[in-house]
Amino acid sequence: MTDAAGLAVEDIVAGYGGVPVLDGVSISARPGTITAVLGANGAGKTTLLRAISGFVRPRRGRVLVGGTDLARRPPEDIARAGVAHVPEGQGVITELTVEDNLRVGALATRDRAGRAAALADAYRRFPVLSERRRRAAATLSGGERQILVIARALMAAPRVLLLDEPSLGLAPRMVAQVMDLVRQLRDDAGLTVLLVEQNARSALGIADTGLVLNLGKVVAEDNAAALAGDVGLRRHYLGF
Amino acid sequence: MQEFIEFGLGGIGIGMIYAAIALSLVLIWRGTRVLNYSQGGMAMFTTYVAWEVISKTGNYWLGFVLALAAGLILGAVLERTVVRPTIGKSPLNSVIVTIGLLIFLEGLAGIIYGGQYRSFPAAYSVRGLRIGSFSLGISSNDLFTAAAVLAAALILALVFRYTTVGLRLRATAFNSGVARLLGIRIGRVLTLGWALAGLFGALAGVLVTPTTFLYPNSMDSIFVLGFTAAVIGGLDSPVGAVVGGVLLGVVLSYAGGYIGNDLVLVYGLVVLALVLMVRPSGLFSSAAARRV
Numbered sequence: 001m002t003d004a005a006g007l008a009v010e011d012i013v014a015g016y017g018g019v020p021v022l023d024g025v026s027i028s029a030r031p032g033t034i035t036a037v038l039g040a041n042g043a044g045k046t047t048l049l050r051a052i053s054g055f056v057r058p059r060r061g062r063v064l065v066g067g068t069d070l071a072r073r074p075p076e077d078i079a080r081a082g083v084a085h086v087p088e089g090q091g092v093i094t095e096l097t098v099e100d101n102l103r104v105g106a107l108a109t110r111d112r113a114g115r116a117a118a119l120a121d122a123y124r125r126f127p128v129l130s131e132r133r134r135r136a137a138a139t140l141s142g143g144e145r146q147i148l149v150i151a152r153a154l155m156a157a158p159r160v161l162l163l164d165e166p167s168l169g170l171a172p173r174m175v176a177q178v179m180d181l182v183r184q185l186r187d188d189a190g191l192t193v194l195l196v197e198q199n200a201r202s203a204l205g206i207a208d209t210g211l212v213l214n215l216g217k218v219v220a221e222d223n224a225a226a227l228a229g230d231v232g233l234r235r236h237y238l239g240f
Numbered sequence: 241m242q243e244f245i246e247f248g249l250g251g252i253g254i255g256m257i258y259a260a261i262a263l264s265l266v267l268i269w270r271g272t273r274v275l276n277y278s279q280g281g282m283a284m285f286t287t288y289v290a291w292e293v294i295s296k297t298g299n300y301w302l303g304f305v306l307a308l309a310a311g312l313i314l315g316a317v318l319e320r321t322v323v324r325p326t327i328g329k330s331p332l333n334s335v336i337v338t339i340g341l342l343i344f345l346e347g348l349a350g351i352i353y354g355g356q357y358r359s360f361p362a363a364y365s366v367r368g369l370r371i372g373s374f375s376l377g378i379s380s381n382d383l384f385t386a387a388a389v390l391a392a393a394l395i396l397a398l399v400f401r402y403t404t405v406g407l408r409l410r411a412t413a414f415n416s417g418v419a420r421l422l423g424i425r426i427g428r429v430l431t432l433g434w435a436l437a438g439l440f441g442a443l444a445g446v447l448v449t450p451t452t453f454l455y456p457n458s459m460d461s462i463f464v465l466g467f468t469a470a471v472i473g474g475l476d477s478p479v480g481a482v483v484g485g486v487l488l489g490v491v492l493s494y495a496g497g498y499i500g501n502d503l504v505l506v507y508g509l510v511v512l513a514l515v516l517m518v519r520p521s522g523l524f525s526s527a528a529a530r531r532v
Binding site: 080 | 421
């Protein structure tokens with residue numbers, strides 16, 4: 001479905017105002033893998049995603065998508081380069097219908113034929129969205145909205161998918177459903193996914209590799225199974 | 241009875257002008273959260289463009305079309321140069337800039353053309369229409385005015401609803417952060433919004449100036465009433481702009497006709513005050529009251 005790319009972040013320093021939130025963070029994600037980004041509130045997880053998608057301008061460092069450095073480019077350009085960012089809080093455009101939300105996802109990146117194909121694809125993959133296509137997005141439940149924004153991100157045929165806390169505010173059954181969806185996206189579509197989560201257990205359940213951020217630095221990085229098995233680490237940083 | 245019908249129809253006629261100005265204001269407000277105080281000045285300026293063309297060529301429709309084109313261009317240029325830096329900053333910045341633009345445009349028109357009142361042709365006859373001996377209070381030109389504004393509003397609505405450009409405009413207006421995230425170049429979308437607003441202002445200008453005569457301040461009161469109409473309808477709602485315009489036109493027409501014509505602007509102020517007291521977000525707005 002997409003031509004996934006590897007994602008590498010090299011020694012990023014970024015923040016708001018004078019204070020650097022990310023203090024030299026490096027990540028490497030191979031194409032077609034899920035990398036879980038974990039850590040407490042304020043550790044810099046969201047800032048990391050925003051530094052990659054361009055909403056925060058890194059003061060130093062590189063952001064390599066498929067080998068091309070996209071750091072410090074405007075967010076519109078980065079999105080067009082195949083980086084899809086689903087922000088914390090979902091970002092549903094509530095005044096538009098479900099269908100219009102989806103269509104917006106493809107506006108900047110696909111041609112007319114591509115847009116039609118992407119829409120058909122989305123409805124095939126997510127029947128719940130097809131059923132609700134004409135309804136205002138504001139009428140969707142939390143779980144449905146999360147699916148909508150992920151589907152919307154996929155409309156652009158991205159190479160890299162950045163997910164910021166997709167489980168936030170969702171009932172446990174919906175969380176499982178969303179995690180399952182993300183896993184499918186890696187398995188079927190071969191997408192490269194960066195998954196920021198507070199729900200570390202669920203995230204490590206589907207991830208290939210994981211890393212833990214604390215106070216703007218990477219304090220642990222390993223394959224997911226090893227991280228989940230490190231009881232000391234879990235208790236200290238991950239809460240389970 | 242005849243008066244009643246005359247005032248009513250006449251009110252709808254002028255109401256369409258207010259609607260056109262209101263539409264411009266709504267277009268810009270929705271897209272950029274900027275209240276364009278220079279909208280009347282822009283409309284006046286493009287009407288001078290029409291006047292120039294008509295004087296030199298004798299061709300009304302050429303002037304009409306070129307005024308609309310000038311509106312598009314003027315809107316786009318102003319957004320790109322003067323207004324863009326104010327986006328996202330304190331709202332006071334855009335207020336100061338657009339008021340400054342108004343003063344600039346009126347001053348420039350005064351320098352180039354002088355302050356004297358010039359006559360401006362109407363597209364069609366301005367003689368009152370009659371059915372038998374019953375005077376309707378409106379003219380063929382009034383009918384054309386209403387048709388032109390309604391057609392433009394309808395085309396705008398269709399563009400918004402059914403085209404990808406319209407979707408871009410809506411998405412950017414509702415949530416520009418998400419739009420950027422999805423790769424939309426919102427700068428270009430904002431420029432387009434201003435260009436369309438310039439178009440509607442230009443339309444209002446050429447349609448109303450036959451009545452007001454053309455001089456640098458000719459659109460001032462029209463702007464104030466168009467602004468009132470936009471607030472009545474709810475600054476976020478294009479439908480509200482049209483309904484607000486017509487409603488205001490009719491109310492002012494009756495008030496002016498039955499009470500007295502000298503205080504039309506005061507009546508407008510009264511209506512504005514009443515609406516702001518009773519339903520501050522406007523008739524068609526779904527959101528909470530906004531600061532203006």
